[in-house]
Amino acid sequence: MMTRDTRQLTTVQFKKHKAAYTVAGVTCFVLAVMFYFVYRSEGTTVGWAILLAGLLLSVYCFWNGYSDTVVLELSTEGIKYKQRCYPWDTLQSYAINVQDDGEGSFTYLVLNFKNAKVPLTIQLDWIDDEASIKQHMAIFAKAYEIEFDC
Missing domain, CATH: 1.20.5 (Single alpha-helices involved in coiled-coils or other helix-helix interfaces)
Structure with a gap:
């Protein structure tokens, strides 16, 4: 795989x-x-x-x-978010969505899982260095053969 x-x-x-x-x-x-x-x-x-x-x-x-709490972590085990780990083998595809509501734009990481009807949506705007999340997700997705949804 x-x-x-x-x-x-x-x-x-x-x-x-x-x-x-x-x-x-x-x-x-x-x-x-x-x-x-x-x-x-x-x-x-x-x-x-x-x-x-x-x-x-x-x-x-x-x-x-100013807390040093990790919000999002990408590792070989999977994606850790809110004290929960989502293994790479459960992930079907992912997307980076930018939504513009007229007053501003918001960036989301959308994770589509194989056995879930509703995707997990993570707002990236309040995360430090949100721009590099796209690059790091692409590296992990390529290694684990996970599709990128445009």
Whole structure:
């Protein structure tokens, strides 16, 4: 089934995109402070509640951005995503889809499995070095004879 010696394949790990999470954290903080000043005159609890929610969301974004958690891993065992491993022999084909919704574009890795009706879709926009995922997937797909769906 394999066309290459898979011992030459190295494990590739992808982590969360630090810059994206930092921007989201700063945005949450700025919006929280802004809405606090807008709503503080209507009642102290509304203003404080908005400020607290924004600060918690901001901390959550910073925490996620600077954690060293591996989000996606390609190895000889398979694709690891969200603490689950999908072996290469269960994968029928894959695709990289870019969807444009008018306000921005989003990139997805779509995995079609042999015995599954619904494909696994992984959003790549929040993953660091998302551009190299295409190259690494092509290398592993060629080694394990997995089709690329255009």
